[in-house]
Amino acid sequence: MEGDTITDLCTPALVVDVDIVKRNAQRMTERFLKMGVQLRPHMKTHKTLECADIMTGGSRRCIVVSTLAEASFYADHGFDDILYAYSVPFDKVERSAALSERLTLFQVLLDHPDALEQLRKRPLRDRRPWHVWLKLDCGNGRAGILHSEPEAMQLAQAISETEGVELTGVYAHCGNTYNCRGIEEIQAVAQETTTFVLQFMDKLKAVGISCKSSIGSTPSCSHPVKDMACLSEVHPGNYVFYDVQQSVIGSCSLEDVAVRVLTRVIGHCPHRNQLLIDCGWTGISLDGAGKLPTGYAMIEGQPNLKLVSMTQEHGRVEPISDMLDHSKYPLGSLLTLIPYHSCATASMHPVYHIHSGGRLVGKWLPARGW
Amino acid sequence: MEGDTITDLCTPALVVDVDIVKRNAQRMTERFLKMGVQLRPHMKTHKTLECADIMTGGSRRCIVVSTLAEASFYADHGFDDILYAYSVPFDKVERSAALSERLTLFQVLLDHPDALEQLRKRPLRDRRPWHVWLKLDCGNGRAGILHSEPEAMQLAQAISETEGVELTGVYAHCGNTYNCRGIEEIQAVAQETTTFVLQFMDKLKAVGISCKSSIGSTPSCSHPVKDMACLSEVHPGNYVFYDVQQSVIGSCSLEDVAVRVLTRVIGHCPHRNQLLIDCGWTGISLDGAGKLPTGYAMIEGQPNLKLVSMTQEHGRVEPISDMLDHSKYPLGSLLTLIPYHSCATASMHPVYHIHSGGRLVGKWLPARGW
Numbered sequence: 001m002e003g004d005t006i007t008d009l010c011t012p013a014l015v016v017d018v019d020i021v022k023r024n025a026q027r028m029t030e031r032f033l034k035m036g037v038q039l040r041p042h043m044k045t046h047k048t049l050e051c052a053d054i055m056t057g058g059s060r061r062c063i064v065v066s067t068l069a070e071a072s073f074y075a076d077h078g079f080d081d082i083l084y085a086y087s088v089p090f091d092k093v094e095r096s097a098a099l100s101e102r103l104t105l106f107q108v109l110l111d112h113p114d115a116l117e118q119l120r121k122r123p124l125r126d127r128r129p130w131h132v133w134l135k136l137d138c139g140n141g142r143a144g145i146l147h148s149e150p151e152a153m154q155l156a157q158a159i160s161e162t163e164g165v166e167l168t169g170v171y172a173h174c175g176n177t178y179n180c181r182g183i184e185e186i187q188a189v190a191q192e193t194t195t196f197v198l199q200f201m202d203k204l205k206a207v208g209i210s211c212k213s214s215i216g217s218t219p220s221c222s223h224p225v226k227d228m229a230c231l232s233e234v235h236p237g238n239y240v241f242y243d244v245q246q247s248v249i250g251s252c253s254l255e256d257v258a259v260r261v262l263t264r265v266i267g268h269c270p271h272r273n274q275l276l277i278d279c280g281w282t283g284i285s286l287d288g289a290g291k292l293p294t295g296y297a298m299i300e301g302q303p304n305l306k307l308v309s310m311t312q313e314h315g316r317v318e319p320i321s322d323m324l325d326h327s328k329y330p331l332g333s334l335l336t337l338i339p340y341h342s343c344a345t346a347s348m349h350p351v352y353h354i355h356s357g358g359r360l361v362g363k364w365l366p367a368r369g370w
Numbered sequence: 371m372e373g374d375t376i377t378d379l380c381t382p383a384l385v386v387d388v389d390i391v392k393r394n395a396q397r398m399t400e401r402f403l404k405m406g407v408q409l410r411p412h413m414k415t416h417k418t419l420e421c422a423d424i425m426t427g428g429s430r431r432c433i434v435v436s437t438l439a440e441a442s443f444y445a446d447h448g449f450d451d452i453l454y455a456y457s458v459p460f461d462k463v464e465r466s467a468a469l470s471e472r473l474t475l476f477q478v479l480l481d482h483p484d485a486l487e488q489l490r491k492r493p494l495r496d497r498r499p500w501h502v503w504l505k506l507d508c509g510n511g512r513a514g515i516l517h518s519e520p521e522a523m524q525l526a527q528a529i530s531e532t533e534g535v536e537l538t539g540v541y542a543h544c545g546n547t548y549n550c551r552g553i554e555e556i557q558a559v560a561q562e563t564t565t566f567v568l569q570f571m572d573k574l575k576a577v578g579i580s581c582k583s584s585i586g587s588t589p590s591c592s593h594p595v596k597d598m599a600c601l602s603e604v605h606p607g608n609y610v611f612y613d614v615q616q617s618v619i620g621s622c623s624l625e626d627v628a629v630r631v632l633t634r635v636i637g638h639c640p641h642r643n644q645l646l647i648d649c650g651w652t653g654i655s656l657d658g659a660g661k662l663p664t665g666y667a668m669i670e671g672q673p674n675l676k677l678v679s680m681t682q683e684h685g686r687v688e689p690i691s692d693m694l695d696h697s698k699y700p701l702g703s704l705l706t707l708i709p710y711h712s713c714a715t716a717s718m719h720p721v722y723h724i725h726s727g728g729r730l731v732g733k734w735l736p737a738r739g740w
Contacts, residue, residue, distance in 0.1 A: 010438075010461050010740060044682060066683050068380075086683060087636050089648055090702035091380050111637065114701045142684055143637050143646055175681070266457050267481065267513050276513055278459055282717055283740075286656040311545070312414060312713055313436050313456060314512055331484045332460035343682055347652055348717075350738040368720040370380060370653075 006355050007334060011264045012283030014349040016241070016364070018054075018356050020258035024240050025054045028221065035229045040064050040083060040214065042237025045343045047366040048352065049077050055240055064216075064235045068092050068099075073367035075103055083107040085171065085235065087135055087143050093118050100124050100131070107131040107168055111145045113155060120162050129166040132159050133214070138172045138196040139189070147172070147196045153203055160209050169212030169232065170204070172197050177219035182250045190220035194227045218242070222251040243342035244298050245288065254338065259352075260300065261337040261345060263315065268326045274308075275329055277315040279337060285348050286310070288340025293320065300336040307337070374730050376723065377704060381634045382653035384719040386611070386734070388424075388726050390628035394610050395424045398591065405599045410434050410453060410584065412607025415713045417736040418722065419447050425610055434586075434605045438462050438469075443737035445473055453477040455541065455605065457505060457513050463488050470494050470501070477538055481505040481515045483525060490532050499536040502529050503584070508542045508566040509559070517542070517566045523573055530579050539582030539602065540574070542567050547589035552620045560590035564597045588612070592621040613712035614668050615658065624708065629722075630670070631707040631715060633685065638696045644678075645699055647685040649707060655718050656680070658710025663690065670706040677707070 006015045025041075032039040041055040044066035052063060052074065061081045065071045071084050072095075080103050088096060088108045099106040101124055110116060110132060119130045134156050137144030145152045160167040174193040180186045193215050201213050215228070216235030228234065241259045242252045261284050267276030284307075288296050295307035299317070309316045317335070318324065329335075339345035346352065352364040376385045395411075402409040411425040414436035422433060422444065431451045435441045441454050442465075450473050458466060458478045469476040471494055480486060480502060489500045504526050507514030515522045530537040544563040550556045563585050571583050585598070586605030598604065611629045612622045631654050637646030654677075658666050665677035669687070679686045687705070688694065699705075709715035716722065722734040 010465070011459070012740060087646075089381070089634060089636050091634060095380070112701060141642065142681065142686070146641065264459060264461060266459050271516065272511065276457075281655075281657070281714065285651075286659070286714075287651070289656070289659060311512065312717075316512070331482060344651065344656075347682075370382060 004360050005358050006262060006353065006360060007358075009262060009353055011262050011334070012279040013262045013353050014346065014351075015260050015262055015353045015355055017258045018354050018361060020256065021051065021240055022054055024242060024256060024258060028236065028239050029057065031224065032221075032234055035224065037229060037231055038062065038233040040233045040235045041240070042066070042085070042216065042235050043070055043074065045238045045241050046346055046352070046364070047073070047368070048364040049074075050354070050362070050364045051240060052079065064237065067370045068095055069369040070367050071099055071106070075099055075106075081105040083109070083133065083235070085109050085133070087111050088115050088118070090115070090118050093122055097122050097124060100128060101126075105131065107133060109133040109135045109171055111135040111143055111155075113158060116155070116158055116162060116165065119165055123164040129164055131168040132165055133169045133171040134159060134167065136170055136172045136197065136200060138174065138193045140173055140175045142173070142175060144172065147200055152200070156204055156209065157207065167209065167211045169214055170197060170200055172215045174215055174217045174220050177217045178245070178249060180219060180249055183223045186219045186223050186250055187225050190215075190223070191225045191227065193220065194225060194231065198227065198230055218246055219249050219251045222246075238343060241342040241346070243345075244292065244338050244340045257338055257342075259339055259342050259345065261297070261339060263335050263337055265329045265331055265333050265335065268331065270324070270326055273318055273324050275317040275324065275326070277317055277335060278313065279315045280310045280313040282312055282348055284310070284337055284339055285341065285344035287344035292340060297337040297340055300338055302335065375728050376632060376725050376730060377728070379632060379723055381632050381704070382649040383632045383723050384716065384721075385630050385632055385723045385725055387628045388724050388731060390626065391421065391610055392424055394612060394626060394628060398606065398609050399427065401594065402591075402604055405594065407599060407601055408432065408603040410603045410605045411610070412436070412455070412586065412605050413440055413444065415608045415611050416716055416722070416734070417443070417738070418734040419444075420724070420732070420734045421610060422449065434607070437740045438465055439739040440737050441469055441476070445469055445476075451475040453479070453503065453605075455479050455503070457481050458485050458488070460485070460488050463492055467492050467494060470498060471496075475501065477501040477503060479503040479505045479541055481513055481525075483528060486525070486528055486532060486535065489535055493534040499534055501538040502535055503539045503541040504529060504537065506540055506542045506567065506570060508544065508563045510543055510545045512543070512545060514542065517570055522570070526574055526579065527577065537579065537581045539584055540567060540570055542585045544585055544587045544590050547587045548615070548619060550589060550619055553593045556589045556593050556620055557595050560585075560593070561595045561597065563590065564595060564601065568597065568600055588616060589619050589621040608713060611712040611716070613715075614662065614708050614710045627708055627712075629709055629712050629715065631667070631709060633705050633707055635699045635701055635703050635705065638701065640694070640696055643688055643694050645687040645694065645696070647687055647705060648683065649685045650680045650683040652682055652718055654680070654707055654709055655711065655714035657714035661710060667707040667710055670708055672705065
């Protein structure tokens with residue numbers, strides 16, 4: 001209940017420090033306001049209305065989503081100027097068309113001529129155009145057409161020449177920043193991605209095509225390079241929560257991480273030198289396996305404890321060195337997990353408990369599904 | 371919509387073959403009916419009303435749950451005789467008391483004297499007793515008091531002697547069957563667990579205490595040993611869906627696996643010899659990493675394909691050997707994933723799509739949270 005403290009919550013519980021969320025959002029907003037670049041925050045980490053309001057400064061405009069379920073959820077609640085930043089899946093063309101016809105500005109993304117053909121075959125009503133971003137792969141190695149291949153330029157030209165379709169922009173996700181350690185490495189990837197995109201924009205200009213440009217990832221947008229000022233937009237998302245992974249990469253410090261999973265000690269296993277906690281993989285996800293010396297998460301204020309394994313509703317915790325003094329961790333006592341990957345952890349929770357200084361101030365309910 | 375085929379679904383989608391579910395449920399029911407042992411099916415894999423109805427033959431009685439959210443969900447829908455098989459967490463004593471006072475038979479479980487003390491301090495109204503199972507660790511190495519330690523007998527005696535508390539039974543989860551390969555190894559663990567529990571029952575009898583006994587796990591209950599006929603109950607759960615993991619252990623064959631995740635090809639990456647699919651870890655979970663030659667799942671009918679990595683909404687698929695012939699997998703075409711661990715996969719989905727012979731017959735909505 002509001003007014004209670006987070007320590008009153010039944011566990012496992014995802015708790016979000018709203019003051020840190022607001023600070024993270026404000027810093028990112030101010031950073032790109034100064035650079036003159038439009039911030040289009042990504043919703044995929046939290047998928048809630050309240051956090052979207054914080055990230056958009058209440059405008060409910062100019063967001064990115066990862067699923068059509070998110071797009072519909074936000075559209076249903078008065079959001080607009082939504083970019084569905086996912087190579088438009090053929091089974092979702094009709095639902096995307098419906099959103100395009102309903103909102104002032106619904107934007108899709110593609111990286112293949114077959115997808116363009118799907119859009120061409122489904123003209124929007126009232127002569128509305130499909131607003132299309134071209135997804136480039138600038139070294140990330142996931143989705144996108146390779147920026148260096150002639151097919152990329154051909155596809156950009158085809159988009160701009162197809163009736164009923166408009167080339168809105170060029171989009172690159174520099175998820176390869178997740179392999180970086182430290183600001184220097186992050187900025188090298190940010191620079192490379194920016195350079196590739198800007199070179200591509202020059203090539204487009206040379207054939208008479210002008211459109212927007214956008215790159216994003218939380219690491220690159222937490223430490224932008226100067227040339228990013230030449231982009232139209234950026235689209236980071238995780239920054240609003242951050243997590244241990246981002247602190248390891250160098251995007252943030254641990255003080256910037258807004259989310260925790262509260263858990264309680266539910267078993268003493270001195271014969272195995274272990275504690276049991278009531279957080280299994282349903283409470284924190286299996287993301288981060290093998291990545292941290294402290295196991296699947298960090299345990300706040302307990303640098304010698306490691307979350308070594310989990311089943312559905314149990315976690316096994318043991319000391320990194322020495323024997324555990326179980327009397328320090330009575331049954332029922334709280335431990336606080338700092339998630340390795342907040343997107344993955346948040347996705348496991350149907351409710352987020354929001355607090356300010358440890359005092360509960362509300363609940364956020366995320367959108368789920370596709 | 372009902373009547374459509376599963377291939378009409380937007381992906382990723384969890385689809386459940388209701389005929390296989392019914393067959394799996396019926397086989398388990400008949401197996402223990404013949405043995406004269408009460409089957410108390412576990413709900414943790416699916417957490418739905420419809421599947422619970424199938425597993426209980428419509429009686430809505432005699433189930434096990436892993437969370438109090440499940441317990442409340444089932445209680446709210448007319449289920450009773452519910453065992454909350456989780457070392458009763460101290461923060462949930464009050465909610466457990468409320469369920470004990472509301473249902474005809476709500477049962478809890480504990481493995482520590484401190485938990486017994488928590489129950490003693492919260493007597494139930496109308497002189498109702500707390501119905502308590504003692505959780506034994508018979509080699510599983512997770513929760514439970516070690517069956518071989520004198521403290522186990524002492525705790526059993528303390529439960530039976532505490533006012534307002536009743537020793538309902540002795541409970542062991544033989545999750546160590548998950549390390550087995552083949553029926554012989556499964557039955558060795560089943561035999562060992564059964565023997566330890568029955569020896570414990572004998573010791574209880576010697577001091578004048580009689581109560582029920584229960585062991586469980588899908589592998590052991592799929593291939594029970596004769597001595598299990600001496601138990602009062604068994605409590606498997608996963609068997610209703612099964613999964614690749616269970617087929618690897620030897621609990622079932624792949625034909626018994628009732629669940630799939632449908633996914634579509636959304637990208638061709640010939641320069642990386644990869645396909646992209648629209649199923650990331652939100653669609654199938656990260657469980658099973660490094661366990662299968664085919665990666666995080668099996669791809670039905672495609673033994674040469676491997677799901678090598680996933681991000682939130684993308685999966686990368688590549689051939690185990692040779693070069694991929696992308697023309698065999700056009701953009702938009704369906705692939706069918708057989709989950710490594712159906713409990714983990716189901717936990718990612720807010721809706722299960724139910725079919726009979728590929729024709730949609732309904733949706734099941736699972737309970738979530740704690």
